Each structure stands twice: as C-alpha cells, then as structure tokens.
Amino acid sequence: MSGLELLAWEAPGWGAALAAGLLKSVLIALGAFSLGLLIGIGGAYGKLYGGPVTRDLLAVYTTIVRAVPELILILILYFAFTSSINNLLLAWGFERIQISGFVAGIAVLGVVQGAYATEVLRGAILSVPAGQIEAARAMGMPPLMLAWRVTFPQMLAAAIPGLANLWLIATKDTALLAVVGYAELTLVTRQAASTTKAFFTFFMAAGLLYLCISILSTLIFGRIEAWARRGQVRQEGR
Amino acid sequence: MKDTAAPSPEAIRVDELHKSFGAHHVLKGVSLRACEGDVVAIIGGSGSGKSTMLRCINFLETPSSGRISIGGEDVAMRPDGSPLNRKQIERLRQSLGMVFQSFNLWTHRTVLENLIEVPVHVLKTPKDEAIARARKLLARVGLAEKEGAYPAFMSGGQQQRAAIARALCMEPRAMLFDEPTSALDPELVGEVLQVIRGLADEGRTMVLVTHEMKFAREVASHVIYLHNGLIEEQGPPDQLFGAPKSERLKQFLKSVA
Ligand SMILES: Nc1ncnc2c1ncn2[C@@H]1O[C@H](COP(=O)(O)OP(=O)(O)O)[C@@H](O)[C@H]1O
Ligand SMILES: [Mg+2]
DSSP states (O other), X not given: OOHHHHTOSSTTSOHHHHHHHHHHHHHHHHHHHHHHHHHHHHXXXXXXXXXXXXXXXXXXXXXXXXXXXXHHHHHHHHHHHHHHHHHHHHHTTOOOOOOOHHHHHHHHHHHHHHHHHHHHHHHHHHTSOHHHHHHHHHTTOOHHHHIIIIIHXXXXXXXXXXXXXXXXXXXXXXXXXXXXXXXXXXXXXHHHHHHHOOHHHHHHHHHHHHHHHHHHHHHHHHHHXXXXXXXXXXXXXX | XXXXXXXSOEEEEEEEEEEEETTEEEEEEEEXXXXXXXXXXEEEOTTSSHHHHHHHHTTSSOOSEEEEEETTEEOOBOTTSOBSOHHHHHHHHTTXXXXXXXXXXXXXXXXXXXXXXXXXHTSOOOHHHHHHHHHHHHHHTTOXXXXXXXXXXXXXXXXXXXXXXXXXXXXXXXXXXXXXXXXXXXXXHHHHHHHHHHHHHTTOEEEEEOSOHHHHHHHOSEXXXXXXXXXXXXXXXXXXXXXXXXXXXXXXXXXXX
C-alpha cells in the first residue's frame, strides 16, 4: 500500500484511528491543563498567603513533581492512582472497577501540570503592582471579587507565556500515556506502524499532527495575550 | 443619611491612635477630627507618619490601638487594633474616597471602566446610572474626551484627575488624599490642585496629606503638623503658617519654603 492509502480514513487505512487518537490526546491535554490550572491557582495562593504547613506541603509537591522525570511520575501516579482508588473501594466493600484511562490520564497529567502552574501563577500574582490591589481594597471591594476582577486580569498578561508553554507540554505529555497502554495518538501510531511496517509514514504523520496542534495553540495564545495586554504600553522589542 | 438638622456632624474621628510596624513605633497617640465640610491638612517631614495615619483611617493599615469612627459609627476593633468585622470595614471604606500618590488606576480598564467599577460591581448602582455619573465627573475634571483611554497612555496629571473622579464616583462621605501631587512633574501639579480646590470649595470633607504648603494654607480649615509620630502643633492655617509656635515647625516651614 502507498503512504496515502495507509493514511486513508476507511480501513484498511489508519486515518480514522489516528484521528480518534488525536482527539483523545487533545481532550486529555485540555482536561489536564484545566485541572492543572485549578491546582495552580490554589497552589499559588497557598504558597503566597497560606500558613507555614500549607506552604511546606506545597513546596514538597512542586519540588518533587518538577524534579522527577515525567515518565516516571506518570508510571508512579498512574498505578498509585488506580490502585489506591480500588483499595478504597474494596475497603468500603465495593467491587473493584476498571478506571478509564481517560480519567486517569487527566488526573495524572493534571497533577504534574499543577506543580508547574503553581509556580507560573505565583510569579504572575507577585507581578501585579501592589497599588492596584490597594486601590480596590480602599474602595471596599470584597476579597474574592478583588481576586477575580483585579488580580486575575492583571496577572494574566504575565502568566500567559508560561501557561502557553504548559499547554504545549500537556499536549506532548499525553504521548507518555502510551506507556500505560492508553490509546492516544502515539500509541495508535505505534500500532499502525508495527502492523504495516510503514514506520516512517506513520511517525511523520503523527509528528505533523502534533505540530499542527502546536501552531494552532500558539495562534490562540497569541490572541489571548494581546487581549490580556490591553492597556499596556508596548515595550520595545515586542 | 446626612443629618441636616445638626450644623456639621462628625465625618471622621480618630482618637489616640498608635501604630507600630514590628518594633518600630510609628504613630504615638494621634487624634484627628473632621466635621462635614472640613478640610484637614496633614503636613510634616518625610517618615513622620502622615501616610500611616491616613491609611489607618480606612484600615489599609491596621492600627495597634486607638479608636476610629466614620460618620459617627465606631469601627469595631479587637484589643490588638485589628478590625472585628470585615463587612463593616468594606462598607465604611465605600464612604471614603482614597487618592494615592501613585494614582493606582487599574491599567487593564479604560478610564470610564475605572470609574464605574466599584459603583456597578460593589455598590450595585445600575450601569447606565453609573455611566452617566462617571461622564459628569470626567467632564468636571476635564477628561470628558478621555473616557475610552487606558491609563498608561495618559499623563500623570490626567491619571490623577481620573483617580479623583474614580473616588468621587462612589459618592463618598469624605475624601482622603495622600500626597496627590508628589509623583507629578511640576508643570502638572497645578491642574490636579485645581480639581482638589474645586472640591474644597463645594464643601467636600477631606483629609489631605500634602507637601504643597501654599495650597494647604489656602484650602485647609485645620492643619496638623506631625513630627515623629506625634502631633507637634495644630490649628487654623493662618495661625500655623503665619505664627508657628513650635521651633520644629518653624524649622520645617523654613526647609520647605
Ligand atoms: N508597611 C510598613 N512596614 C514597615 N515600616 C513602615 C511601613 N510603612 C511605613 N513604615 C515606616 O513608618 C514610618 C512612617 O512612614 P509614613 O507614614 O509613610 O511616613 P510619611 O508619609 O510621613 O512620609 C517610616 O519610618 C516608614 O519607614
Ligand atoms: Mg507618605
């Protein structure tokens, strides 16, 4: 079969299977990135304003996650995550369940993303000029509204480049889920390649798909950053 | 809620205020009283505690001890000076328009958005009403055509006038100014002072920390000279500036003349 036939949508082409893998990768990346953001917001505020115990725990979390290679973390977290849920279920007298690779993938990658997001957001919050927050406090704005309407939009411009990086890392880290047997893009590609022996065709195709995600993401984040920077005087060299 | 029967009810009252930062005793028992329509000017050397005193009035700094009441309402404080009731602090802050040395306009919002932010989102004023009020105020401070501009693209004088309009847009009972012209280039000071003078002329209650002695003498109804966290001398402006009693105040006035 020629390269194009191999990539055809219908069987015996692998196009549909690759697209399904791509979709799963993107969805997991989206889920992990969102979970990472939530953890990051909590983590950043905890590190900045939390008590000593909170801060120590968060320091342990971000240090470990950032020190250990992602592949190892994913293996550890994946098996720890699935087996601890099952242990809990057994302890409460329920049946063991098969945890979906999708949910586990999001949880595991989300925990990894969360550590990096904590640092990105902590730096961004610190970059908000104190006077901007003080002005809102002086006018009687309640703390949650202040965080949402002043701190958040102000820190966004500083956070976007870091967050864009995290998102790209999230899309690529989904490939690591192949090691735990989850049929995302990379695993599907490997299956296709080993079945047909057309390694070059399939890995090129997968590479191009990852590249497309990256280019599209860069465009979208560029838009968001331009919006977040509204009101700022353009710095030279930007 | 203005009591029109009484001639001039008390707007701000501070009694025996102390404030320490760690071991650094900055305010050592200062008191201040501003009735409606009063313009109280606080003068003094750098580091004498002027800003700290002003910032304690709306609890941007937590007093170490003392009593503060706004519009006749005592602020509930713990024995250590910290506010007992966050809601009360927020409500009282809404009645005190604060203007900072560094303007502190929100840079991600246009001038008009800056003005209506708190009225709409905190005070729940209907949006069109807030916008109408904001436009009137902008016209008044000479920024009618700047409503769509972002603060970073305006001069310091324009930013400070917008910041004053933002504070007024909450319809506060009193205004607090912390050296509103100290960050400005000399040629921009006049336009801001003119706006503040206008407010004084219309009978606004205000507490004003300033280095502009001439201006303080012209607009203030009462002047407080702060030295090392204590009130060294106070009185009507003509007395304080015309016939200072304390040696330190004489020195100070000479040094800033
Ligand atoms: N947040 C703070 N932490 C520690 N010290 C402070 C703080 N704010 C002010 N101070 C100190 O309090 C003193 C009075 O400051 P301030 O009220 O700003 O003086 P002024 O406004 O009269 O120049 C200064 O010695 C200053 O260093
Ligand atoms: Mg000061």
